[in-house]
Amino acid sequence: MDPAPGVLEERQVRAMFDRIAGVYDRMNRVMTVGLDREWRRRAADLARVGPGDRALDVATGTGDLALELARRVGPEGEVVGSDFSEEMLERARAKDAGERVRFEWGNALALPYDANRFDAATVGFGARNFSDLPRGVAEMARVVRPGGRVVILEITTPQRPPLSWFYAAWFDRLVPALGRVAGDPDAYAYLPSSVRRFPGPRELAATMAGCGLTDVRWIVTAGGIIALHSGTVAG
Numbered sequence: 001m002d003p004a005p006g007v008l009e010e011r012q013v014r015a016m017f018d019r020i021a022g023v024y025d026r027m028n029r030v031m032t033v034g035l036d037r038e039w040r041r042r043a044a045d046l047a048r049v050g051p052g053d054r055a056l057d058v059a060t061g062t063g064d065l066a067l068e069l070a071r072r073v074g075p076e077g078e079v080v081g082s083d084f085s086e087e088m089l090e091r092a093r094a095k096d097a098g099e100r101v102r103f104e105w106g107n108a109l110a111l112p113y114d115a116n117r118f119d120a121a122t123v124g125f126g127a128r129n130f131s132d133l134p135r136g137v138a139e140m141a142r143v144v145r146p147g148g149r150v151v152i153l154e155i156t157t158p159q160r161p162p163l164s165w166f167y168a169a170w171f172d173r174l175v176p177a178l179g180r181v182a183g184d185p186d187a188y189a190y191l192p193s194s195v196r197r198f199p200g201p202r203e204l205a206a207t208m209a210g211c212g213l214t215d216v217r218w219i220v221t222a223g224g225i226i227a228l229h230s231g232t233v234a235g
């Protein structure tokens with residue numbers, strides 16, 4: 001039997017992103033009217049990396065957040081973008097003409113990096129796909145040195161009208177309709193349901209604290225549909 005909507009097995013998530021890799025960036029721009037770039041910039045700011053630092057972008061997909069981090073660490077720094085969809089990684093590599101980022105295959109739930117390897121780890125719109133969220137967050141915390149930062153950028157569900165009405169219309173009707181146009185109705189029906197089952201901001205902050213992160217804070221922006229969480233790895 002298929003799992004409930006919004007809950008896919010790991011292999012199904014990977015197959016879905018392999019399938020939509022070619023339309024992913026265009027769909028993002030349309031669905032967010034181009035605001036997704038600004039949200040990733042804010043996530044990169046919260047990572048607080050600068051020249052010479054080492055950063056990891058988990059579930060990097062087509063690499064936009066990793067490239068944002070690369071701008072901050074400069075040529076003397078190091079950015080790794082990790083994902084388990086080879087098709088998404090291929091798009092990321094094609095975009096990175098200056099080879100500023102190393103795009104590598106990796107499962108977020110078992111990151112192939114030593115402890116304390118990075119100054120910061122980020123994930124943009126990826127955490128909601130993790131089949132085990134606490135494990136994914138714990139992995140990010142593990143590979144970041146004490147005092148370094150973990151940042152999670154994710155879609156969240158606005159609770160109060162009128163935004164909650166607008167959001168329901170946008171996500172439950174427009175996004176699946178766009179998915180049909182893009183040729184993958186299943187993937188873009190999965191998107192709203194995966195957002196609905198994802199923990200709210202307070203609960204996600206508690207998960208982060210449970211993974212040993214301190215000073216956990218969050219910002220809800222874009223009329224309540226985007227949450228940016230950050231925390232510091234305990235020393």
Ligand SMILES: C[S@@+](CC[C@H](N)C(=O)[O-])C[C@H]1O[C@@H](n2cnc3c(N)ncnc32)[C@H](O)[C@@H]1O
Pocket residue numbers: 013014017040058059060061062063064065082083084085088106107108109123124125126129130131
């Ligand atoms: C919605 S895309 C986000 C891509 C990118 N971070 C962005 O900001 O647009 C989600 C990505 O998470 C990846 N992903 C989901 N679960 C993963 C896991 N357990 N390990 C590695 N990558 C994963 C998918 O392959 C996909 O590329």
